[in-house]
Amino acid sequence: MPSDEMVLLQAGLGRRTISIPDPSDHQEIADLLCAAYPKMKELEGAWMLHKAMGGSGRRRLNLVSPDDTGYTGAGLTRAWGGKGCLYIMPIQHQLSTAPLPFTAPEFKDMPKARCVTCSQAVPLQLLSLHVGTCSNRETAGKFTFLLFCFQTTCPICGQWVASDTIEIHASTCVHSYVGLELALELTADDHPPPHPHTHLFCRESGFSNVSALIDTLTRRIDTSTTFSICVTREGIVERGLKQWQRQKRSSPQNPLRVTFIGEQGIDNGALRNEFLTEMVAGVERRFFEGGTTGKTPKYSLIDVDRQKTTGEIFAVSIVQGGPPPNFFMPWCYHFISNGELDYGTITEDDVADLELQELIQQIRAADDTSVLEFTDRLVACGYTGPVSIQRKEEIVRAVVLHATVRLLPILQQLCCGLKLYNLLDMVRAEKDICRQLFVQQFCRKVDADFLVSSLAPIFSELGTVKRQRESTIVNHLQDFIQDLEDEDTGSDKLHIDVGKFCQWLTGQSHIPLSHVNREEFKIVIEFDHDCQVRYGVHRICYPVVNACSRSVTLPVVHLGTSTELREVISKAIVYGYEFGRC
Secondary structure, three states: OOOHHHHHHHOOOOOOEEOOOOOOOHHHHHHHHHHHOHHHHHHOOOEEEEEEOOHHHOOOEEEOOOEOOEOOHHHHHHHHOOOOOEEEEEOOOOOOOOOOOOOOHHHOOOOEEEOOOOOOEEEHHHHHHHHHHOOOOOOOOOOOOOOEEEEEEOOOOOOEEEHHHHHHHHHHHOOOOOOEEEEEOOOOOOOOOOOOOOOEEEOOOOOOOHHHHHHHHHOOOOOOOOEEEEEOOOOHHHHHHHHHHHOOOOOOOOOEEEEEOOOOOOOOOHHHHHHHHHHHHHHHHHHEEEEOOEEEEOOOHHHHHHHHHHHHHHHHHHHOOOOOOOOEOHHHHHHHHHOOOOHHHOOHHHOOOHHHHHHHHHHHHOOOOHHHHHHHHHHHOOOOOOOOHHHHHHHHHHHHHHHHHOOHHHHHHHHHHOOHHHHHHHHHHOHHHHHHHHEOOOOOEOOHHHHHHOEEEOOOOOOOHHHHHHHHHHHHHHHHHHHHHHOOOOOOOOOOOHHHHHHHHHOOOEOOOOHHHHHHOOEEEEEEOOHHHHHOOOOOOOOEEEOOOOEEEEEHHHOOOHHHHHHHHHHHHHHOOOOOOO
C-alpha cells in the first residue's frame, strides 16, 4: 500500500515549492496556490493555512492566522519563519484523493520517464510506484539505472537522495501527516537569482574528510560572472558588509573578486583570501561574544538582518579559500546542523552574555532575602514561578534557556546565508565532518612548524659565498618564526604572531582546508644581492612580497644578523600590508 504522502502525490495534492514575494496580497497568493493545485478551485476560497510545530507534520497543527486583509507575503514570513512546511486545510470541503491520470495538469511540470514495461510516460516521482504495480513484468529487471542523478538531502533523515525521488524516499523514512502539504519558499531580494547551478554528480554515501567535502562544494561555484567587492582597508568590516549587501549585478554564488581601493593589486586569489580573512575575523569580533570554549551571536535586534549576510560570508570563505568560522559553541553548531535546539545539553557554561552570566552568579550567591531583588529581571527572562532560594535551580535554568532561545532568530538568519552552494544541506548531511569547520578547537591553526615546512628558498650554487649568506638568512628566518610562536609580544600596534606573518606573505592566516591546496601551499623565497648596485649607498631595504604567487624577495645586504632581520621584517609586516612597493 502506498503511504499517505504518495496517495496525495498521486491525487495532485503533494508537496510543492512556491515562491511568494513579500508584497503579495491574499488574492495573489490564492491564484498562485490554485495554479499549483487546480483542485483548490473547488474550495471557492474556503481554506486556511496551518503549520506544524516540528515532527515533519506528525505533531498537532497550529493555525496560521491571516491578517485583516487575508494572507500576505510579509505576514507569512513573520508567522512562518521559513522553516518546515505549511499545510492547506479545507474548511467545508473534502477533496478527492483518487489517483489522477498521468496526463493531468497537476503533473504537467513534473519530469517524465517512459516505463519500459508498458511504454507509458510516467512522472518521475511516481515511477517507482508505477513499476511496482505495472501488469507487464516480462522485461522487468533487464534494465539498470544510471549512477548519475540530481541530488538533495532528505529533510527527515539527512541522507543524500535523488531530487526527483525525494518524495518517495521521504515516505519510506516516516509516514507524514495526512493532509495537503505545501512548502512555501519565500525568496529574498538581497541578490538576483544566480544562473542555474544544479549539479550532476555521482551518488555518494558520504565524505571521508573535509578536503573531499570542500572539493565538492567548490564545483558548485557559478563561474558565469564574478561577485566584485571594492573596499578600503579602513573600516573593512562595515564597508565590506555594506558593499556585499549592495551588490545586485551578481551573487555570492559567483567567484569573489576583491579590489582594495587605492592599491595596485589584481585579485588572483591573494586579495580574496586576505579580504575573507579580515571579514571572518572582523565579523567574529563585531557580532559574536564568548571565550576559549566558543562563541555565540551577540543579542542585537538591530543586527538580525545582517546575520544572513554573515552566513553568506562564512559560506564563501569556506568554499573559496578563506578561513572557516570555527569559533561557534557546540550548541550553536547543533542548532545549525539539526535545525533545532538540544535543550538537554545546554548548561550555564553555554551562556556568553556577560550581563546574564553576572545574573546567574548573583542568583547562586543570593539568600532568601536578596534573591527577591532579581524578580523583575527574572520575569524579563521568562521565569514566572515563585522567587525563592528553594527554586534556585529552576531560576538558573530559566535564565540559561532565555540566554539561548533568544538567539535562535539570529541563528536562523545565519542559516539562511549558509544555504549558499547548498552548504547548509551539506552540513546537515555530514554533521561530524563539518563540525570542524564551525566548532572551536577543531581546525588546526597556522603554527611555526607548518609555516617553516612551507618555505621553498631558491638558493645560489652550493659552495658560493652567496649560498652561505642565503642559508644564514633562512636560519634567522626560521628562528624569527619560532620566536613569534613562543613569545607573547603584547597587543599593541606592533603585535605580530605567526598567523599575521603568514597573512602578510600569502594573504591568508589559516591552513588551507583542501588537501590539494595544502600540498600546493609553498612560499618561495628569493634573494636580492644587488640592491646597492641598483640604488647606490642606502641604509635600508624592505622585503618585496608577491602574495598572489606566494613569493618574497629578501634584501641580503640588510639582513645580515638575526636582529636586523627581526627589525626589518617586523616593520614591513606592520606598515606594509598595502599592495605596492615599500
